[in-house]
Amino acid sequence: MKRKTGWYFLVLYLAILGSFCGLEIDTYNGDLPFFKASTLLLFLNVLAVILLPPVLYILCNSIRYLRSNRAVRSGILFLNTFYFHLVAFLLLYKAVRKMDFDFYFFWYNTSDALPALWKLFAPWFPIFALSMAAFMFIQRAAFSPVMETLGKSTRKAGLFLATIVALSLFCQFATLANVRASTAGFVYTSFLTDRQIRNGYREQYRQHILALESDTPSSSGPIDPTVVGDIVFCIKQESLNGLLIGPKVTPQLLRASHDGILFEKQYGNSIQSIRGYGCILCGVPPSITEDLADAYSATELQKLPCLPKVFKALGYHTLYFFGGSRNPRIEHFAESIGFERFLADDIVHPGDVKFDWGYREDIFFARVDEYIQKHYSKEKLFVFIDTGATNHDPFQVLDNKLLDKIPYPLHTRFEEHLSNTTFVQDSYFGQFYDIFRKHYADRASLLAVSDHSWPIPIHDLNIFNERGAYEENFLITMLFVPPLSRRTDFAIGSKVTQRFSQMDILPTFLDLIGLKQDYLLGESFAPWLLSSQNFRRLAPQKIKISVQPYGGGYISAVVYPKKYLFDVLNQKVEIFDLAKDAKEQFPTVRNADEYLYLLNEFFQSEIPE
Secondary structure, three states: OHHHHHHHHHHHHHHHHHHHHHHHHHHHHOOOOOOOHHHHHHHHHHHHHHHHHHHHHHHHHOOHHHHHOHHHHHHHHHHHHHHHHHHHHHHHHHHHHOOOOOHHHHHHOHHHHHHHHHHHHHHHHHHHHHHHHHHHHHHHHHHHHHHHHHHHHHHHHHHHHHHHHHHHHHHHHHOOOOOOOHHHHHHHHHHHOOOHHHHHHHHHHHHHHHHHHOOOOEEOOOOOHHHHEOEEEEEEEOOOOHHHOOOOOOHHHHHHHOOOEEEEEEEOOOOOHHHHHHHHHHOOOOOOOOOHHHHOOHHHHHOOOOHHHHHHHOOOEEEEEEOOOOOHHHHHHHHHOOOOEEEOHHHOOOOOOEEOOEEOHHHHHHHHHHHHHHHOOOOOEEEEEEOOOOOOOOOOOOOHHHOOOOOOOOOOOHHHHHHHHHHHHHHHHHHHHHHHHHHOOOOEEEEEEEOOOOOOOOOOOOOOOOOOOOHHHHEEEEEEEOOHHHHHHEOOOOEEOOOOEHHHHHHHHHHHHOEEOOOOOOOOOHHHHEOOOOOOOOOOOOOEEEEEOOOOOEEEEEEOOEEEEEEOOOOEEEEEEOOOOOOOOOOEEEEHHHHHHHHHHHHHOOOOO
């Protein structure tokens, strides 16, 4: 009976390994023909992964001391279990995200990556725990028929299988450049690639931050902050893709644009909220490794000439409203760059609706207004409102009152799915805009800008913000509404089609106020805001950089209409003509070394003439 049970477990074990192998090949193969040389090579590569546990067990049992030591045998079974579940995780990650897990990036972004991975794989955790326990149990029973059949030939069998594993590993390394299973892809992405582009960009980024720490704004003429009003509201909109802007999806933003200037398509400089804050508030480029908030101490951040610090020096109170429970990372960043107060769930009421990503926006906007009216009704303010509960992964409409108003009630495509939550977020923004017009419009300006985009799948399967590096990954929208009292000074109702970026916001505010700063890498778009003909409106003169740190890393450098997309992992650059090829379907591929001068020019532009 025991022997029969062992054979059952052996069949189960082989079925598990066969399923692993099949999913690996299917993930790699996609819709391509199954019977081809690269698929056969992949199968040979995967053999090392699926044969390593039995090889270790057989070799352990072929050595008398190890065979008789229960602790060693248990350790081997545990290592086999941990190893198999690790490679299974890498496979599942690649199957879901269609890219290799990048430990190098994970190391620099642990605080962001751990919650993202937990959210992605938490539903699997009970299955994972049961699988770990079951795998520990079935291994010994599954291998016992093999051990009995081999008898005294255990050592020879172990050496034979070890030889196959060695050949498989050799094959993996020999074909690593073009045929990579998930485990080999993880190793390649994380440890074996040339880091020239990444390291060069990182070093220039750090030198730029040092230069900014020693730089302070200076006068470029008469200083007049009243041009932007006694109150400046900066509304962070979550994951607002600039390609979705239109009367069907964002009617409230378009309504507000009649009172201001709308930038239909501009660049979000990276793909995470915490990175976007650095670009918007401090005018710094995004890092390709660690983000600004985590990489620098409070003392270092205090030296940067960020917007709250600038307005504080002009006599404004600076308030950061965070639309969720207090977040230590964001609070550290906000207070370090010049915000006097960081306010979160301490301003809400019991019973206020809260989702996974924070308080429902319409409720939180009302609480912000109540707080300002109570404590700062006559004061000069710079206010940053950070909300994002609705238009956030997994993009579900959670407000039943708006289900009969969403543009795509029978949505079937991801773009429609995202459009629905974008519409709901826009509806809440419309409610804030009504508050703004009622209480603040005469003496306040409003800047509504997205922290980053979220891709719509113009490119196949590009529905995760950490996967691609195309225009749909970076394009966002921005709206500026000036105070009613200064309305005649601005080009009210105009739309700007030029592609500026988040990094240009700080230079623009300085320019409007009458200040300048030498070492900022962004440029002012103030002439596009103002109605005066004395200011020459030029297309962007500086390179627009956007960074995708996931998937091995990408750096987009746009000198419109040319786009140079650096593939950090594969050391190549794809060149697009966005005027003729807006969907980025026909790149010219070159060696990255030929175009690294563009990244150097981007950082060298900080040197004043």
